[in-house]
Amino acid sequence: MSKPADNRTRTLVTPEGIALPLTIASRGSRAGALMLDVTIIVTGLIAFYLMVIWIAGGLLEGTSLDPSAAPRGAQEFLLILLALAGFLTWYGYFLIQELGPRGATLGKRIVGIRIAPRDGGRLTAEAVIARNLLRDIEVFYPLVTLLTIMVMNSMQQDIGALGWVMTGWLALFLLFPFFNRDALRAGDIIAGTWVVERPRTRLAETLSTQGAAAASGASTITGARYTFGEAELSVYGEKELQTLERMLREAQPEALTAVHDTICRKIGWEPGAGDERAFLEAFYTQLRAKLEGDMRFGKRKADKFS
């Protein structure tokens, strides 16, 4: 379990009053998700257009490739199809997926992020529509204009300062998420949403029902019983306990040996070899029992220095 950078964690208060930690999606993953989505849409549309062209090619058959002889109604139908397909795909793709139970487009799902309302309430259809309508002027409108300008420029047309204006426009909105701490883009501000990482944690097994911990400190290998006194257990706090928990779950033999050595030296025991895991399991369980017992009396020991 890697801890995300602290400047991206936020607290969300649910309507029940429970504070939940949230992690703001990084700007890089959001850019990646958008690129994935655009790639998917463009690939899909190109495939669709190729199919339409293929059908249109069928219309020309038997007319000795003369477009004016092809059935007009069918031609027109295909033209309408092309115009509407582009529009509907563009808006439908984002709207329908972000309104779904995952609150994310395919690209967002792939990078593991989703949208959420900032106020902890319900994510409304209006919010999703607002943030998607705004994406056009933030990125795609200036981008398309810039491309048009570049084509016009290559054809020796005078475009004046428009190129700089559009570059500034694009830069303004692309950099927008860098100037607020929640990495909101303009659409998020309008819609009252933000983009967060999607939590996905599996429930690990209980440590205190395994091995030496379950057998009240007795090792299954050597049969030795590890019991620690009050003084030995009071050298460590919650931070060390959770570090030890992570190491027991990861179960790297070298790491366990090193921790075993450190703890033994700290509490003044002679470090042996071969039974590190049982020792650590017993130490973990007894330390946790002590710290949790203290918690119930309102005493907390954050780490070994406190």
Add this chain to the structure above:
Amino acid sequence: MKAPIISSWFGRGAIAAPPDIESAALRSDRFRLEREGEWRRLEEIVARMERGGLRRISDDDLIALPALYRTAASSLSVARETSLDAATLGYLEALVQRAWFQVYGPRQGFARWLRDFLLGGWSRAVREIWLDICISLFVMMAGAVVGWLLVAQNEEWYYRLIPGGLADTRVPGASREELLRTLATEESAAGLSAFAAQLFSNNSAVCILAFALGFAFGIPSLMLMVHNAAMLGAILWLFAGQGLLVEISAWLSVHGTTELFGIMLSGAAGLHIGRAMAFPGTRPVLDAAAEAGRRGAVVMVGVVIMMIIAGLLEAFPRQLVDGEPGRFLIGGTMLIFWLSYFFLYRPRRSASEAA
């Protein structure tokens, strides 16, 4: 020696039976083992909802969801005060968050939302931004007058306002016959539906732009509207000069009552956001902007629908229906329809919207 087998949880259906509760040495672990079954059931329901919406969930599970969610949430509160098991705490935080997304997620889906939108939500949103609509209407009328006056003073302005490609034969100095010909009907409907589809994508793009520009405190939206209205004023001046004011008005009114109404609404929606951000009142700016943005978004979906209708009107009746009375009748009917839909049609809020 037994290493924890985390991978066993990834296998579908391969969930090991939880250890005997009495075997747990710690009170906090007994707490966890007693409730683990409910957490897993919640996780399973949430995972199924995330995969495929509500239809695949049984009624029992759906009824149990809020209770399971609250149980998990209260387990989390208790665990924070009594347990130091980081893995369990992390799991519970993630589980409660995922369940929260489902319990408070978008409940209705797009189809249901669209129905509520057509039966009241749209007209309500339009009425809520009445002040911006008034400003928008005033700005457009002022723009048209300014366009007319500018062109009347100096014909050079006409070429500045109307881009060359659009105007073709409609330029100052054109004869009455040439102008009349541009207002004539087409002989057949061939090619018009494709024309309609193109008009629609073009017009709705302009409207979305007017809305989205409202983000810059509404000023670009107003400028865009002044420009469009000035173009209209210039064209009106041109036809009026040849005594064709009634004819051009009839020609424009067929689709114009819908299209101009839509442009006015999109400008108003943009202005609404700009105004909320410039003058948020006692609320934080972000809250004010978000509220106005959602209201504006509702109006904008309606504007897109209006643009579909305007595109159809522009392509078919305008090109096929001849004569001023017929054209005015269509345009006038549309205007009356929109006004009564927005301002007279006031259904009660349905239960799903009020929630």
